[in-house]
Amino acid sequence: MKKLLLSGFAACLMASAAVPLGDASRGAEIFRGQKCVTCHSIQGEGGKAAPDLGRSVSREYTPALLASLMWNHAPQMWSAMEKAGVATPKLDSQQGADLFAYFFAARFFEQKGDAGRGRKAFVDKGCAQCHNIGSGNAAGGPAVMKWDAVTDPIELARQMWNHSPRMKSTMAAKGVKMPSLTAAEMNDITVYLQNLPGAKNLKPQFSPASAATGAELFQAKGCVSCHKGEKPVGKGGGLRSGAELAAAMWNHPGKVPQRGELRPEEMKRLVGYLWALQFADEGGVAARGAKAFEAKGCAGCHAKGNPPRLAHGETDNSFGMVSVLWTHGPVMQKQMAAKGVQWPRFVNTDMADVLAYLKTVR
Ligand code: HEC
Ligand code: HEC
Ligand code: HEC
Ligand code: HEC
Incomplete structure (x- = not known):
C-alpha cells in the first residue's frame, strides 16, 4: 500500500521515532560499566566464561533476537552472576538499544571472507x-x-x-x-x-x-x-x-x-x-502473539485483558523487553519457580509477536 500523503522522508522519521536509536560507543561503555565484560567477550576481548557476543549467531541479528537470546539464557546468567558476585544490572530501553548497536557493530566488523x-x-x-x-x-x-x-x-x-x-x-x-x-x-x-x-x-x-x-x-x-x-x-x-x-x-x-x-x-x-x-518494524503478528502469550504461561500471572505494560511506559519494542528482563526478570523468575511455571523460551518470531500483541492491548 502506498502512503500518498507522506513523503518518504516524513515516513522515515515516523518509523524511526518508534525505536530508540542506539549508539555503539555508548553501548561499549555500558558493556564495561555493567560488568558484562567480566564474563563475555567481544571478538575475543573480555571474559571467557560466557559466549562471545560479537560472534555471528546468524545473519538475521535483530533487536528481537537479542531480546530472545537474553531472555532464554537469563536464569543461567543470573545464577552465574550470583556466583561471581556481580549485581544484576538494571537496564532501560535506551541502554538496551545502545548495547544492541554495539553488538551489531561488532558483527558488522567481523571477517568472514576468503x-x-x-x-x-x-x-x-x-x-x-x-x-x-x-x-x-x-x-x-x-x-x-x-x-x-x-x-x-x-x-x-x-x-x-x-x-x-x-x-x-x-x-x-x-x-x-x-x-x-x-x-x-x-x-x-x-x-x-x-x-x-x-x-x-x-x-x-x-x-x-x-x-x-x-x-x-x-x-x-x-x-x-x-x-x-x-x-x-x-x-x-x-x-x-x-x-x-x-x-x-x-x-x-x-x-x-x-x-x-x-x-x-x-x-x-x-x-x-x-x-x-532497518529495525524500525519488527514485523510481529498480534494474533500469533496472543497465542504465544497464553502458551508460554504469561497469562497465568498477567490476567487476561490486563497484560503487562512494557517497562514504565517506555516504547513498545524489543529494547523495552530487554529492559523488562533486566529490571523485573529476577522477581518474575522467583514467582515462576514458586508456582511451578517453567521459564518460557522465545524462539523464531515469538518475541516480535508478543510485542505486537502487547501493543494492541495498551
Ligand atoms: C557472571 C557472568 C555474566 C555476566 C556478568 C553477564 N553474563 Fe550474559 N551470559 C552469561 C552466561 C553463563 C550465559 C550463557 C547462559 C546459557 O548458556 O544459558 C550468558 C548469555 C548471554 C546472552 C546470550 C548469548 C547467546 O549467544 O546465546 C546474552 C545476549 C548475554 N548473556 C548478554 C549479557 C549482557 C548484555 C550482560 C551485561 C548487562 C551480561 N550478559 C552479563 C554470563 C554472564
Ligand atoms: C583506473 C584506476 C583505478 C582502478 C581500476 C581502481 N582505483 Fe581505487 N583509486 C584510484 C585513484 C586515482 C584513487 C585516488 C583518487 C581518489 O581519491 O579518488 C583511488 C582511491 C581508492 C581508495 C581510497 C584510498 C585512500 O586514500 O584511503 C580506495 C579504498 C580504492 N581506491 C579502492 C579500489 C578498489 C577496491 C578497486 C577495485 C574494485 C579500485 N580502487 C580500482 C584509481 C583506481
Ligand atoms: C540516483 C538514485 C540513487 C541515489 C541518489 C542514491 N542511491 Fe543508493 N541505491 C540506488 C540503487 C539503484 C541501488 C541498487 C539497488 C539494488 O541493487 O538492488 C542502491 C543501493 C544502495 C544501498 C544498498 C542496497 C540496499 O537497499 O541495502 C545502500 C546502502 C545505499 N544505496 C545507500 C545510499 C546512500 C547512503 C545514498 C546517499 C548518500 C544513496 N544510496 C543515494 C540508487 C540511488
Ligand atoms: C509466575 C508469574 C509470572 C509469569 C508466568 C510471567 N510474569 Fe511477567 N511479571 C511478573 C511479576 C511479579 C512482574 C513484576 C516484577 C517486578 O515487580 O519486578 C512482572 C513484570 C512483567 C513485565 C513488566 C511490566 C512493567 O511494569 O514494566 C512484563 C512486560 C512482563 N512481566 C511480561 C511477561 C511475559 C511476556 C511473560 C511470558 C513470557 C510473563 N511476563 C510471565 C510475574 C510473571
Whole structure:
C-alpha cells in the first residue's frame, strides 16, 4: 500500500521515532560499566566464561533476537552472576538499544571472507591495475598500505562512494567498463587486504555510528531522491555486514548523480541511521502473539485483558523487553519457580509477536 500523503522522508522519521536509536560507543561503555565484560567477550576481548557476543549467531541479528537470546539464557546468567558476585544490572530501553548497536557493530566488523578469492577478485576487478600493495602510487592510485580504510568497513564504504565516480571517468577514458562488485567479492577483497603482512597487526576499528541527524543528511545528500518509503534501504535483508555496505556504495555511479563527497563524520551518521532504520518494524503478528502469550504461561500471572505494560511506559519494542528482563526478570523468575511455571523460551518470531500483541492491548 502506498502512503500518498507522506513523503518518504516524513515516513522515515515516523518509523524511526518508534525505536530508540542506539549508539555503539555508548553501548561499549555500558558493556564495561555493567560488568558484562567480566564474563563475555567481544571478538575475543573480555571474559571467557560466557559466549562471545560479537560472534555471528546468524545473519538475521535483530533487536528481537537479542531480546530472545537474553531472555532464554537469563536464569543461567543470573545464577552465574550470583556466583561471581556481580549485581544484576538494571537496564532501560535506551541502554538496551545502545548495547544492541554495539553488538551489531561488532558483527558488522567481523571477517568472514576468503583471502585467496579476494586476491583473485582484486586482480580480476581491475583494482590491481591502479593500486599496488606496498607503497607509492606508480600505478595511478594510492598504494593499499596508505589507505585509511583497510580495517574499518564504514570508512571503506565512504572511500568507495567518494572514489567510484572518479574511477568511472578514468575507466571510461580507457574504454573499460566499470566493474560492479557483489558483497561477497567485496568481503573477500577486504579480508585479503586485511591479511596482507603490513596490515595484519592493525586492529579492526569500531566506528561510533551515531544515528543522530542521519535522517537530515540522508535528505541533504540526495539519497532520499531514490531511496524512498519506510524502508529506504535494506529491502533485500538489510545491511548486515561492512562488505555489503561498501559494495553498495561502490556500485552507485552510473545510476547516481552524486552530490558531493561524504566526510568521515557524515558517513558515520548515515550508517548509524540506516542501521537503526532497518529495525524500525519488527514485523510481529498480534494474533500469533496472543497465542504465544497464553502458551508460554504469561497469562497465568498477567490476567487476561490486563497484560503487562512494557517497562514504565517506555516504547513498545524489543529494547523495552530487554529492559523488562533486566529490571523485573529476577522477581518474575522467583514467582515462576514458586508456582511451578517453567521459564518460557522465545524462539523464531515469538518475541516480535508478543510485542505486537502487547501493543494492541495498551
Ligand atoms: C557472571 C557472568 C555474566 C555476566 C556478568 C553477564 N553474563 Fe550474559 N551470559 C552469561 C552466561 C553463563 C550465559 C550463557 C547462559 C546459557 O548458556 O544459558 C550468558 C548469555 C548471554 C546472552 C546470550 C548469548 C547467546 O549467544 O546465546 C546474552 C545476549 C548475554 N548473556 C548478554 C549479557 C549482557 C548484555 C550482560 C551485561 C548487562 C551480561 N550478559 C552479563 C554470563 C554472564
Ligand atoms: C583506473 C584506476 C583505478 C582502478 C581500476 C581502481 N582505483 Fe581505487 N583509486 C584510484 C585513484 C586515482 C584513487 C585516488 C583518487 C581518489 O581519491 O579518488 C583511488 C582511491 C581508492 C581508495 C581510497 C584510498 C585512500 O586514500 O584511503 C580506495 C579504498 C580504492 N581506491 C579502492 C579500489 C578498489 C577496491 C578497486 C577495485 C574494485 C579500485 N580502487 C580500482 C584509481 C583506481
Ligand atoms: C540516483 C538514485 C540513487 C541515489 C541518489 C542514491 N542511491 Fe543508493 N541505491 C540506488 C540503487 C539503484 C541501488 C541498487 C539497488 C539494488 O541493487 O538492488 C542502491 C543501493 C544502495 C544501498 C544498498 C542496497 C540496499 O537497499 O541495502 C545502500 C546502502 C545505499 N544505496 C545507500 C545510499 C546512500 C547512503 C545514498 C546517499 C548518500 C544513496 N544510496 C543515494 C540508487 C540511488
Ligand atoms: C509466575 C508469574 C509470572 C509469569 C508466568 C510471567 N510474569 Fe511477567 N511479571 C511478573 C511479576 C511479579 C512482574 C513484576 C516484577 C517486578 O515487580 O519486578 C512482572 C513484570 C512483567 C513485565 C513488566 C511490566 C512493567 O511494569 O514494566 C512484563 C512486560 C512482563 N512481566 C511480561 C511477561 C511475559 C511476556 C511473560 C511470558 C513470557 C510473563 N511476563 C510471565 C510475574 C510473571
